Amino acid sequence: MKSHWQIAIALGLAVLVGMLVPSDSRVFAACGFVGGLFLNALKMVVVPLIVSSIISAMSTFGDAGALSRIGVRTMLFYTATTVLAVVTGLAMVNLVEPGIVDGRPARELLGLASGAGQLSEHVSSAKLSDVGDVFYRLVTPNPIKAAAESDLLGLVFFSMLFGIFAARIPGAAGQVQRDFWAGVRETMMHITALVMRCAPVGVFALVAKAFSATGADAIRPLALFFFATLGGLLFHLLVTMSLLLAVIGRVSPLRMLRAMTPALLTGFSTSSSAGTLPVTLDCLRHRAGVSERVTGFTLPLGAAINLDGTALYECAAAMFLAQAYGLQLDLVTQFVIVAMAVVTSMGVTGIPSASLVAIAVILGAVGLPLEGLGVLLAVDRVLDMCRTAVNVYGDGCGAVVIGRLEGESDILSRPL
Numbered sequence: 001m002k003s004h005w006q007i008a009i010a011l012g013l014a015v016l017v018g019m020l021v022p023s024d025s026r027v028f029a030a031c032g033f034v035g036g037l038f039l040n041a042l043k044m045v046v047v048p049l050i051v052s053s054i055i056s057a058m059s060t061f062g063d064a065g066a067l068s069r070i071g072v073r074t075m076l077f078y079t080a081t082t083v084l085a086v087v088t089g090l091a092m093v094n095l096v097e098p099g100i101v102d103g104r105p106a107r108e109l110l111g112l113a114s115g116a117g118q119l120s121e122h123v124s125s126a127k128l129s130d131v132g133d134v135f136y137r138l139v140t141p142n143p144i145k146a147a148a149e150s151d152l153l154g155l156v157f158f159s160m161l162f163g164i165f166a167a168r169i170p171g172a173a174g175q176v177q178r179d180f181w182a183g184v185r186e187t188m189m190h191i192t193a194l195v196m197r198c199a200p201v202g203v204f205a206l207v208a209k210a211f212s213a214t215g216a217d218a219i220r221p222l223a224l225f226f227f228a229t230l231g232g233l234l235f236h237l238l239v240t241m242s243l244l245l246a247v248i249g250r251v252s253p254l255r256m257l258r259a260m261t262p263a264l265l266t267g268f269s270t271s272s273s274a275g276t277l278p279v280t281l282d283c284l285r286h287r288a289g290v291s292e293r294v295t296g297f298t299l300p301l302g303a304a305i306n307l308d309g310t311a312l313y314e315c316a317a318a319m320f321l322a323q324a325y326g327l328q329l330d331l332v333t334q335f336v337i338v339a340m341a342v343v344t345s346m347g348v349t350g351i352p353s354a355s356l357v358a359i360a361v362i363l364g365a366v367g368l369p370l371e372g373l374g375v376l377l378a379v380d381r382v383l384d385m386c387r388t389a390v391n392v393y394g395d396g397c398g399a400v401v402i403g404r405l406e407g408e409s410d411i412l413s414r415p416l
């Protein structure tokens with residue numbers, strides 16, 4: 001059986017088991033253990049794979065012109081898709097108005113105005129990410145520390161510099177560098193393939209645990225917000241991205257979805273787009289047929305700064321809370337929310353629940369109390385899974401479109 005079917009079946013079974021198994025049972029504990037092992041295995045591969053992929057990709061760019069062309073195109077694509085995602089989130093919340101129940105703000109129904117205390121811990125434990133912070137973290141003072149802490153932004157920047165200059169070293173010294181990093185990348189790809197063979201079991205364990213802990217009940221009071229956000233995420237994944245793939249990339253969106261299935265399902269079950277990066281690289285390289293040169297550059301960069309689903313969620317959440325508090329947001333404030341969602345999503349690390357911090361920043365910027373975050377926690381787990389899959393897909397689409405613009409004609413040319 002093909003690997004994506006195995007993972008899909010595991011996912012379906014996991015939702016069923018998760019709903020039936022109580023969160024204090026042995027099965028739950030076992031799922032936590034096995035899921036944790038799978039996550040560890042993915043994280044184990046991330047840093048060496050990113051570093052070696054970027055360095056190898058960079059050293060294949062002979063001239064600076066090609067590199068800056070790909071760089072500019074990639075940044076344009078990622079920024080444009082993030083803006084589109086945020087606007088989709090804004091439109092959905094304005095359309096569905098999940099914060100208004102029976103014509104009145106849902107403030108009391110949601111129990112807002114209490115429980116602010118529980119949140120402070122969540123917010124202060126994570127790193128704040130605002131505009132200046134993104135640039136500041138780009139130039140990491142310590143690449144080894146960035147690697148140890150999986151700080152993708154700093155690591156990607158350092159690896160790019162390293163690759164660019166390794167490519168320019170003449171003679172044997174340069175060749176040794178290039179061969180070495182190509183070898184490391186090759187080896188890491190094999191380890192990734194091994195980890196992926198365990199994916200059905202890992203995905204089953206992670207998803208069963210998530211559903212058993214959260215359950216469908218938690219979603220009920222916030223159902224409208226949940227479905228509005230989900231609708232926005234699906235729209236971005238199925239409509240916006242498909243259009244971009246078909247119009248700019250001239251490839252079949254259906255084939256892309258099939259090629260990305262293992263990465264989408266891994267993103268969904270791990271809630272970590274950074275952790276899914278090895279799988280995304282594998283899918284784009286081997287299933288979609290994008291060159292190493294393009295994947296090695298676009299995907300790690302995308303994992304660091306291109307989080308479409310996260311940006312959409314941030315905007316939807318801030319707007320939802322504003323509605324629930326009964327605030328009439330003028331166009332300027334809505335614009336601030338959109339701009340903040342785009343920028344903060346670039347600073348969010350691709351780990352579970354990372355957006356909550358960015359939402360705290362946005363709420364602060366528009367003057368809403370932080371207690372609203374507590375309301376979001378109820379639905380955050382499942383929405384995190386969904387937005388992470390969208391984040392992963394956005395990076396993949398970036399690689400495909402850039403590859404096509406670079407003249408790679410056999411991308412997605414073969415049916416899977």
Ligand code: ASP
Binds near residue numbers: 348387388
């Ligand atoms: N979990 C998301 C990711 O890894 C980040 C977030 O939105 O919380 O992509």
